[in-house]
Amino acid sequence: MKRLIVITLTQVIIGLISCSSQTKDLDNLDKVLERIRQIETASYYSTNFFCFSGDTIPIDEKTFEYFNEYTVPADTSVGAYYVKFELSDTTKMIFAYDGKMRARINWKENNFETDDFSKNPWPYRTVIAPFFAKSKALIEYALTTKDSIKIDSVFYKNSVAYKISIFNEEVELVGRLPIHISELGSNEGVISEYIIWINRKTNLPYKFQRTLPANTMIEEISNLKINNLNRNNFAISNYIPVDMPTRTEADNKPKIDLINSIAFNYQLNDLENKSHSLKDISSKVYMINYTSMFCGPCGLSVEFLNDLSKKYSKEDFSFVSLYNENEKKGLLNYIKQHEIKYEILLADKTTLDSYNLHLTPTFLILDNNKRISKIIYGYKKGETEIEIENAIKTLL
Numbered sequence: 001m002k003r004l005i006v007i008t009l010t011q012v013i014i015g016l017i018s019c020s021s022q023t024k025d026l027d028n029l030d031k032v033l034e035r036i037r038q039i040e041t042a043s044y045y046s047t048n049f050f051c052f053s054g055d056t057i058p059i060d061e062k063t064f065e066y067f068n069e070y071t072v073p074a075d076t077s078v079g080a081y082y083v084k085f086e087l088s089d090t091t092k093m094i095f096a097y098d099g100k101m102r103a104r105i106n107w108k109e110n111n112f113e114t115d116d117f118s119k120n121p122w123p124y125r126t127v128i129a130p131f132f133a134k135s136k137a138l139i140e141y142a143l144t145t146k147d148s149i150k151i152d153s154v155f156y157k158n159s160v161a162y163k164i165s166i167f168n169e170e171v172e173l174v175g176r177l178p179i180h181i182s183e184l185g186s187n188e189g190v191i192s193e194y195i196i197w198i199n200r201k202t203n204l205p206y207k208f209q210r211t212l213p214a215n216t217m218i219e220e221i222s223n224l225k226i227n228n229l230n231r232n233n234f235a236i237s238n239y240i241p242v243d244m245p246t247r248t249e250a251d252n253k254p255k256i257d258l259i260n261s262i263a264f265n266y267q268l269n270d271l272e273n274k275s276h277s278l279k280d281i282s283s284k285v286y287m288i289n290y291t292s293m294f295c296g297p298c299g300l301s302v303e304f305l306n307d308l309s310k311k312y313s314k315e316d317f318s319f320v321s322l323y324n325e326n327e328k329k330g331l332l333n334y335i336k337q338h339e340i341k342y343e344i345l346l347a348d349k350t351t352l353d354s355y356n357l358h359l360t361p362t363f364l365i366l367d368n369n370k371r372i373s374k375i376i377y378g379y380k381k382g383e384t385e386i387e388i389e390n391a392i393k394t395l396l
Contacts, residue, residue: 042225286318
Protein backbone atom coordinates (compact mmCIF):
# COMPACT_ATOMS: atom_id res chain seq x y z
CA MET A 1 0.00 0.00 0.00
CA LYS A 2 2.81 2.42 0.87
CA ARG A 3 4.43 1.73 -2.50
CA LEU A 4 1.15 2.52 -4.28
CA ILE A 5 0.89 5.83 -2.42
CA VAL A 6 4.45 6.78 -3.37
CA ILE A 7 3.79 6.01 -7.04
CA THR A 8 0.58 7.99 -6.98
CA LEU A 9 2.28 10.97 -5.36
CA THR A 10 5.10 10.77 -7.90
CA GLN A 11 2.60 10.76 -10.73
CA VAL A 12 0.84 13.77 -9.25
CA ILE A 13 4.14 15.65 -8.89
CA ILE A 14 5.12 14.85 -12.50
CA GLY A 15 1.69 16.00 -13.65
CA LEU A 16 2.04 19.27 -11.76
CA ILE A 17 5.51 19.87 -13.20
CA SER A 18 4.23 19.15 -16.70
CA CYS A 19 1.26 21.46 -16.23
CA SER A 20 3.52 24.19 -14.85
CA SER A 21 5.90 23.80 -17.80
CA GLN A 22 3.04 24.05 -20.31
CA THR A 23 1.73 27.19 -18.61
CA LYS A 24 5.19 28.77 -18.65
CA ASP A 25 5.65 27.97 -22.34
CA LEU A 26 2.25 29.48 -23.15
CA ASP A 27 3.16 32.61 -21.19
CA ASN A 28 6.47 32.89 -23.05
CA LEU A 29 4.79 32.40 -26.42
CA ASP A 30 2.27 35.08 -25.50
CA LYS A 31 5.18 37.48 -24.92
CA VAL A 32 6.69 36.53 -28.28
CA LEU A 33 3.33 37.17 -29.92
CA GLU A 34 3.17 40.65 -28.40
CA ARG A 35 6.67 41.32 -29.69
CA ILE A 36 5.69 40.22 -33.22
CA ARG A 37 2.67 42.50 -33.09
CA GLN A 38 5.04 45.46 -32.71
CA ILE A 39 6.38 44.77 -36.21
CA GLU A 40 4.74 46.97 -38.83
CA THR A 41 7.23 46.20 -41.62
CA ALA A 42 10.22 43.90 -41.98
CA SER A 43 12.84 43.09 -44.60
CA TYR A 44 15.01 39.99 -44.48
CA TYR A 45 16.74 37.24 -46.41
CA SER A 46 14.95 33.89 -46.40
CA THR A 47 16.33 30.38 -46.90
CA ASN A 48 13.76 27.60 -47.20
CA PHE A 49 13.65 24.01 -48.34
CA PHE A 50 11.65 20.80 -48.16
CA CYS A 51 12.83 17.44 -46.86
CA PHE A 52 11.29 14.12 -45.91
CA SER A 53 9.46 13.92 -42.59
CA GLY A 54 11.94 13.15 -39.83
CA ASP A 55 14.87 14.35 -41.94
CA THR A 56 16.72 17.64 -42.47
CA ILE A 57 18.44 16.86 -45.81
CA PRO A 58 16.88 18.94 -48.63
CA ILE A 59 14.94 16.97 -51.25
CA ASP A 60 15.64 19.65 -53.83
CA GLU A 61 17.70 22.80 -54.06
CA LYS A 62 17.31 25.36 -51.27
CA THR A 63 15.46 28.56 -52.17
CA PHE A 64 17.12 31.88 -51.35
CA GLU A 65 14.97 35.01 -51.54
CA TYR A 66 14.68 38.55 -50.21
CA PHE A 67 11.41 39.71 -48.60
CA ASN A 68 9.66 42.95 -47.76
CA GLU A 69 6.77 42.20 -45.40
CA TYR A 70 4.02 44.63 -44.36
CA THR A 71 1.78 43.73 -41.42
CA VAL A 72 -1.92 44.22 -42.23
CA PRO A 73 -4.18 42.89 -39.42
CA ALA A 74 -7.29 43.73 -41.47
CA ASP A 75 -6.27 41.13 -44.06
CA THR A 76 -8.07 38.05 -42.75
CA SER A 77 -6.52 35.72 -45.33
CA VAL A 78 -2.80 36.26 -44.77
CA GLY A 79 -2.43 39.06 -42.24
CA ALA A 80 0.24 40.76 -44.31
CA TYR A 81 1.12 42.10 -47.72
CA TYR A 82 4.52 41.19 -49.10
CA VAL A 83 6.86 41.14 -52.04
CA LYS A 84 9.76 38.77 -52.61
CA PHE A 85 12.71 39.41 -54.87
CA GLU A 86 15.45 37.53 -56.64
CA LEU A 87 18.42 37.24 -54.31
CA SER A 88 20.84 38.14 -57.10
CA ASP A 89 18.96 41.38 -57.80
CA THR A 90 16.71 42.68 -55.03
CA THR A 91 15.08 45.16 -57.39
CA LYS A 92 13.47 42.31 -59.36
CA MET A 93 10.17 41.23 -57.85
CA ILE A 94 9.24 37.58 -58.43
CA PHE A 95 6.04 37.38 -56.35
CA ALA A 96 3.79 39.78 -54.48
CA TYR A 97 0.49 39.82 -52.56
CA ASP A 98 -1.48 42.96 -51.68
CA GLY A 99 -4.72 41.68 -50.16
CA LYS A 100 -6.62 41.95 -53.44
CA MET A 101 -4.45 39.94 -55.79
CA ARG A 102 -1.18 38.08 -56.16
CA ALA A 103 1.29 38.62 -58.98
CA ARG A 104 4.28 36.79 -60.43
CA ILE A 105 6.98 37.99 -62.80
CA ASN A 106 8.86 35.65 -65.11
CA TRP A 107 12.01 37.60 -65.94
CA LYS A 108 13.31 34.94 -68.32
CA GLU A 109 10.19 35.08 -70.48
CA ASN A 110 9.66 38.79 -69.76
CA ASN A 111 6.00 38.62 -68.71
CA PHE A 112 3.85 38.71 -65.60
CA GLU A 113 0.58 37.26 -64.42
CA THR A 114 -1.96 38.27 -61.79
CA ASP A 115 -4.74 36.47 -59.95
CA ASP A 116 -7.54 38.29 -58.13
CA PHE A 117 -8.89 35.06 -56.54
CA SER A 118 -12.26 35.44 -58.27
CA LYS A 119 -11.94 31.90 -59.66
CA ASN A 120 -10.45 30.44 -56.51
CA PRO A 121 -12.15 27.03 -55.84
CA TRP A 122 -11.18 26.99 -52.15
CA PRO A 123 -12.92 28.69 -49.20
CA TYR A 124 -9.57 30.34 -48.41
CA ARG A 125 -6.79 31.96 -50.41
CA THR A 126 -3.96 29.57 -51.17
CA VAL A 127 -1.20 32.05 -50.40
CA ILE A 128 1.92 31.10 -48.46
CA ALA A 129 2.27 33.63 -45.67
CA PRO A 130 5.58 35.48 -45.22
CA PHE A 131 7.73 34.61 -42.21
CA PHE A 132 6.33 36.83 -39.44
CA ALA A 133 2.70 36.46 -40.53
CA LYS A 134 3.22 32.69 -40.50
CA SER A 135 4.91 32.73 -37.10
CA LYS A 136 2.16 34.92 -35.68
CA ALA A 137 -0.53 32.60 -37.04
CA LEU A 138 1.15 29.56 -35.46
CA ILE A 139 1.46 31.13 -32.02
CA GLU A 140 -2.13 32.45 -32.11
CA TYR A 141 -3.27 28.93 -32.99
CA ALA A 142 -1.26 27.39 -30.13
CA LEU A 143 -2.67 29.87 -27.62
CA THR A 144 -6.32 29.51 -28.62
CA THR A 145 -6.89 26.06 -30.16
CA LYS A 146 -9.08 23.38 -28.65
CA ASP A 147 -7.13 20.70 -30.53
CA SER A 148 -5.09 18.24 -28.52
CA ILE A 149 -1.62 19.78 -28.47
CA LYS A 150 1.59 19.58 -26.45
CA ILE A 151 4.27 22.26 -26.21
CA ASP A 152 7.88 21.41 -25.46
CA SER A 153 10.71 23.91 -25.08
CA VAL A 154 14.45 23.53 -25.40
CA PHE A 155 16.67 26.38 -24.22
CA TYR A 156 20.01 27.12 -25.87
CA LYS A 157 22.59 29.79 -25.12
CA ASN A 158 21.12 32.38 -27.48
CA SER A 159 17.74 30.94 -28.43
CA VAL A 160 14.83 28.78 -27.37
CA ALA A 161 12.93 26.32 -29.56
CA TYR A 162 9.23 25.68 -28.98
CA LYS A 163 7.86 22.46 -30.45
CA ILE A 164 4.09 22.36 -30.88
CA SER A 165 2.78 18.83 -31.43
CA ILE A 166 -0.82 18.47 -32.65
CA PHE A 167 -2.29 15.01 -32.07
CA ASN A 168 -4.64 13.12 -34.41
CA GLU A 169 -4.89 16.09 -36.74
CA GLU A 170 -3.14 17.10 -39.95
CA VAL A 171 -3.05 20.88 -39.60
CA GLU A 172 -1.59 23.11 -42.31
CA LEU A 173 -1.30 26.89 -42.08
CA VAL A 174 -2.74 28.39 -45.27
CA GLY A 175 -2.14 32.10 -45.02
CA ARG A 176 -3.04 32.88 -41.43
CA LEU A 177 -5.65 30.11 -41.22
CA PRO A 178 -5.09 26.69 -39.63
CA ILE A 179 -6.66 24.22 -42.07
CA HIS A 180 -7.58 20.78 -40.73
CA ILE A 181 -6.93 18.33 -43.55
CA SER A 182 -9.51 15.75 -42.49
CA GLU A 183 -11.22 15.07 -45.81
CA LEU A 184 -8.28 12.90 -46.93
CA GLY A 185 -9.11 10.08 -44.54
CA SER A 186 -8.68 9.22 -40.88
CA ASN A 187 -6.11 11.22 -38.94
CA GLU A 188 -5.95 8.69 -36.13
CA GLY A 189 -2.35 8.53 -34.94
CA VAL A 190 -1.26 11.48 -37.11
CA ILE A 191 0.95 14.10 -35.47
CA SER A 192 1.47 17.53 -37.00
CA GLU A 193 4.61 19.14 -35.63
CA TYR A 194 5.67 22.77 -35.72
CA ILE A 195 8.89 24.16 -34.26
CA ILE A 196 9.63 27.85 -33.91
CA TRP A 197 13.03 29.16 -32.81
CA ILE A 198 13.14 32.43 -30.83
CA ASN A 199 16.15 34.71 -30.46
CA ARG A 200 16.43 35.24 -26.69
CA LYS A 201 17.91 38.73 -27.11
CA THR A 202 15.22 40.15 -29.41
CA ASN A 203 12.40 37.76 -28.38
CA LEU A 204 11.59 37.35 -32.09
CA PRO A 205 11.42 34.18 -34.20
CA TYR A 206 14.12 33.50 -36.78
CA LYS A 207 13.46 29.90 -37.83
CA PHE A 208 10.27 27.96 -38.58
CA GLN A 209 9.74 24.26 -39.23
CA ARG A 210 6.55 22.46 -40.28
CA THR A 211 6.35 18.65 -40.36
CA LEU A 212 3.32 16.80 -41.76
CA PRO A 213 3.15 13.14 -42.87
CA ALA A 214 4.07 14.11 -46.45
CA ASN A 215 7.14 16.26 -45.80
CA THR A 216 8.95 18.83 -43.68
CA MET A 217 9.39 22.50 -44.60
CA ILE A 218 12.12 24.58 -42.96
CA GLU A 219 12.58 28.35 -43.31
CA GLU A 220 15.22 30.54 -41.67
CA ILE A 221 15.65 34.29 -41.97
CA SER A 222 18.67 36.56 -41.55
CA ASN A 223 19.71 40.24 -41.90
CA LEU A 224 16.43 41.30 -40.33
CA LYS A 225 15.45 44.97 -40.40
CA ILE A 226 12.30 46.02 -38.56
CA ASN A 227 9.98 48.96 -39.28
CA ASN A 228 12.31 50.24 -41.99
CA LEU A 229 9.78 50.45 -44.85
CA ASN A 230 7.09 52.95 -45.76
CA ARG A 231 3.79 51.05 -45.51
CA ASN A 232 1.97 53.69 -47.56
CA ASN A 233 4.22 53.19 -50.56
CA PHE A 234 3.51 49.51 -51.11
CA ALA A 235 1.87 48.73 -54.46
CA ILE A 236 2.45 45.75 -56.73
CA SER A 237 2.42 48.02 -59.77
CA ASN A 238 5.60 49.68 -58.49
CA TYR A 239 7.53 46.48 -59.18
CA ILE A 240 6.21 45.62 -62.65
CA PRO A 241 7.93 47.30 -65.61
CA VAL A 242 5.51 49.53 -67.51
CA ASP A 243 6.17 47.87 -70.87
CA MET A 244 6.09 44.26 -69.61
CA PRO A 245 3.27 42.14 -71.18
CA THR A 246 0.85 40.08 -69.11
CA ARG A 247 0.35 36.36 -69.14
CA THR A 248 -2.85 35.16 -67.48
CA GLU A 249 -3.37 31.83 -65.77
CA ALA A 250 -5.57 30.85 -68.69
CA ASP A 251 -2.59 31.32 -70.97
CA ASN A 252 -0.47 29.10 -68.74
CA LYS A 253 -2.95 26.23 -68.65
CA PRO A 254 -3.98 24.97 -72.09
CA LYS A 255 -7.73 24.56 -72.51
CA ILE A 256 -7.78 20.96 -73.68
CA ASP A 257 -10.76 18.62 -73.57
CA LEU A 258 -8.95 15.30 -73.42
CA ILE A 259 -11.91 12.99 -72.92
CA ASN A 260 -12.23 10.60 -75.90
CA SER A 261 -9.00 11.93 -77.44
CA ILE A 262 -6.01 9.76 -78.30
CA ALA A 263 -3.40 10.13 -75.56
CA PHE A 264 -0.13 11.89 -76.31
CA ASN A 265 2.62 9.37 -77.08
CA TYR A 266 5.12 10.20 -74.35
CA GLN A 267 8.79 9.22 -74.51
CA LEU A 268 10.13 9.46 -70.96
CA ASN A 269 13.00 8.15 -68.87
CA ASP A 270 12.90 6.24 -65.62
CA LEU A 271 15.34 6.87 -62.77
CA GLU A 272 17.95 4.70 -64.47
CA ASN A 273 17.67 6.80 -67.66
CA LYS A 274 15.98 3.98 -69.54
CA SER A 275 13.48 5.28 -72.11
CA HIS A 276 9.80 4.28 -72.08
CA SER A 277 7.07 5.09 -74.58
CA LEU A 278 3.29 4.93 -74.45
CA LYS A 279 3.22 3.15 -77.82
CA ASP A 280 4.96 0.15 -76.21
CA ILE A 281 2.09 -0.39 -73.75
CA SER A 282 -0.13 -3.34 -74.67
CA SER A 283 -2.52 -3.52 -71.69
CA LYS A 284 -6.25 -3.44 -72.41
CA VAL A 285 -6.59 -0.63 -69.86
CA TYR A 286 -3.80 1.76 -68.91
CA MET A 287 -3.64 4.49 -66.28
CA ILE A 288 -1.37 7.52 -66.12
CA ASN A 289 -1.04 8.93 -62.61
CA TYR A 290 0.48 12.42 -62.24
CA THR A 291 1.82 12.78 -58.71
CA SER A 292 4.38 14.57 -56.54
CA MET A 293 6.61 14.04 -53.51
CA PHE A 294 5.27 17.30 -52.05
CA CYS A 295 1.60 16.30 -52.22
CA GLY A 296 -0.09 14.86 -49.11
CA PRO A 297 -2.95 13.08 -50.94
CA CYS A 298 -0.38 11.60 -53.35
CA GLY A 299 1.44 9.98 -50.43
CA LEU A 300 -1.84 8.60 -49.12
CA SER A 301 -2.54 6.96 -52.47
CA VAL A 302 0.67 4.89 -52.51
CA GLU A 303 -0.75 1.96 -50.50
CA PHE A 304 -3.72 1.69 -52.87
CA LEU A 305 -1.50 1.92 -55.95
CA ASN A 306 0.83 -0.77 -54.60
CA ASP A 307 -2.16 -3.08 -54.18
CA LEU A 308 -3.54 -2.11 -57.58
CA SER A 309 -0.26 -3.00 -59.29
CA LYS A 310 -0.68 -6.62 -58.13
CA LYS A 311 -4.43 -6.98 -58.63
CA TYR A 312 -4.63 -7.37 -62.43
CA SER A 313 -2.60 -9.18 -65.05
CA LYS A 314 -0.37 -6.95 -67.20
CA GLU A 315 -2.44 -7.95 -70.21
CA ASP A 316 -5.58 -6.50 -68.62
CA PHE A 317 -4.29 -3.46 -66.73
CA SER A 318 -1.11 -1.57 -65.95
CA PHE A 319 -0.19 1.97 -64.97
CA VAL A 320 2.64 4.43 -64.47
CA SER A 321 3.19 7.30 -62.05
CA LEU A 322 4.68 10.46 -63.53
CA TYR A 323 6.76 12.78 -61.38
CA ASN A 324 8.03 16.13 -62.59
CA GLU A 325 11.62 15.72 -63.76
CA ASN A 326 12.61 18.46 -61.30
CA GLU A 327 11.88 16.01 -58.46
CA LYS A 328 14.48 13.48 -59.60
CA LYS A 329 17.01 14.36 -56.90
CA GLY A 330 14.88 13.16 -53.98
CA LEU A 331 12.86 10.42 -55.66
CA LEU A 332 15.06 7.44 -54.74
CA ASN A 333 14.71 8.20 -51.03
CA TYR A 334 11.01 8.92 -51.45
CA ILE A 335 10.43 5.58 -53.21
CA LYS A 336 12.32 3.75 -50.46
CA GLN A 337 10.50 5.60 -47.67
CA HIS A 338 7.05 4.91 -49.15
CA GLU A 339 7.95 1.38 -50.37
CA ILE A 340 6.68 2.13 -53.88
CA LYS A 341 6.53 -1.03 -56.03
CA TYR A 342 5.18 0.27 -59.36
CA GLU A 343 6.70 1.99 -62.40
CA ILE A 344 7.80 5.60 -62.15
CA LEU A 345 8.82 7.94 -64.99
CA LEU A 346 10.11 11.51 -65.05
CA ALA A 347 7.82 13.86 -66.98
CA ASP A 348 9.01 16.88 -68.94
CA LYS A 349 7.02 20.06 -69.57
CA THR A 350 5.90 18.93 -73.03
CA THR A 351 4.31 15.78 -71.63
CA LEU A 352 2.64 17.56 -68.73
CA ASP A 353 1.21 20.24 -71.02
CA SER A 354 0.04 17.65 -73.57
CA TYR A 355 -1.96 15.88 -70.87
CA ASN A 356 -3.02 19.18 -69.28
CA LEU A 357 -1.49 17.98 -66.02
CA HIS A 358 -1.32 20.77 -63.45
CA LEU A 359 -2.97 19.25 -60.35
CA THR A 360 -1.64 16.40 -58.22
CA PRO A 361 -2.75 13.74 -58.04
CA THR A 362 -4.48 13.25 -61.41
CA PHE A 363 -5.49 9.86 -62.85
CA LEU A 364 -6.06 9.39 -66.60
CA ILE A 365 -7.72 6.10 -67.60
CA LEU A 366 -7.00 4.93 -71.19
CA ASP A 367 -8.82 2.20 -73.17
CA ASN A 368 -7.16 -0.41 -75.42
CA ASN A 369 -6.94 2.15 -78.24
CA LYS A 370 -5.11 4.54 -75.90
CA ARG A 371 -8.09 6.83 -75.95
CA ILE A 372 -8.64 8.79 -72.71
CA SER A 373 -11.85 7.47 -71.20
CA LYS A 374 -11.88 9.13 -67.77
CA ILE A 375 -9.96 11.73 -65.76
CA ILE A 376 -10.04 11.73 -61.95
CA TYR A 377 -8.64 14.64 -59.94
CA GLY A 378 -7.49 14.35 -56.34
CA TYR A 379 -7.45 11.43 -53.94
CA LYS A 380 -9.94 10.81 -51.17
CA LYS A 381 -9.40 7.58 -49.28
CA GLY A 382 -12.37 5.22 -49.56
CA GLU A 383 -13.83 6.97 -52.61
CA THR A 384 -11.17 7.50 -55.27
CA GLU A 385 -10.15 3.83 -55.15
CA ILE A 386 -13.70 2.77 -55.99
CA GLU A 387 -13.95 5.33 -58.80
CA ILE A 388 -10.71 4.10 -60.37
CA GLU A 389 -11.58 0.42 -60.11
CA ASN A 390 -15.04 0.99 -61.56
CA ALA A 391 -13.46 2.80 -64.53
CA ILE A 392 -11.07 -0.12 -65.08
CA LYS A 393 -13.81 -2.75 -64.91
CA THR A 394 -15.97 -0.77 -67.33
CA LEU A 395 -13.24 -0.93 -69.99
CA LEU A 396 -12.22 -4.58 -69.50
